[in-house]
Amino acid sequence: MTVRVTLVSPAMNAALREARFDGDAPLDRAGERAARAAASAVPGAGLVLSGPSPRCRETAIALGLAARPEPALTGWDLGRWSGRRLDEVGAAEPAAVAAWIGDPSAAPHGGESLRGLVERVGGWLDGVGGEGGADREALSVLAVVEPSVVRAAVVHGLALPLEAFWRLDVAPLALTELSGRSGRWNVRLGRPLTAPQGL
Incomplete structure (x- = not known):
């Protein structure tokens, strides 16, 4: 079975403007306007999902x-x-931030390690592309997800070293497309979600 997974940031x-560790903040007006303007460019999919954060749900609605x-x-x-700015945390806890960036298994903040994030997202991705639906035609999934989830999916899908996570940038309202199946993914990165010209 061939699967197409399109992730929309x-x-x-x-929170994104201020480089805060915060996926729970809602969209601001400019973000909502940008998402509404891009609605006509969203590709179709058989299954549409979103991350549970307010900004993912509100982006999906817009x-x-x-x-x-x-x-x-x-x-x-x-x-x-969560809720703090990266520069604030770096100034208050430089050793903890260095450990967090340098060791994929470290979780000095008390939450999820990078390894845990990639394994969780990778498990979902492999479940979508698993063998259970081999009798079906190509499956398409579209999901509005946090940038960290996009980066984790790319790292897992391409079997990259976990440290590559830090080298991937994900712009707002960008499409990242993974196609294939569990264990064999191709990736198309960072296509802007913009309305066709003349609309």
């Missing part, structure tokens, strides 16, 4: 999607760092 909000929240696509749980 959420629109901009205050894009005109009737998306079902999927717990496996929750953003990275950064424990007690």
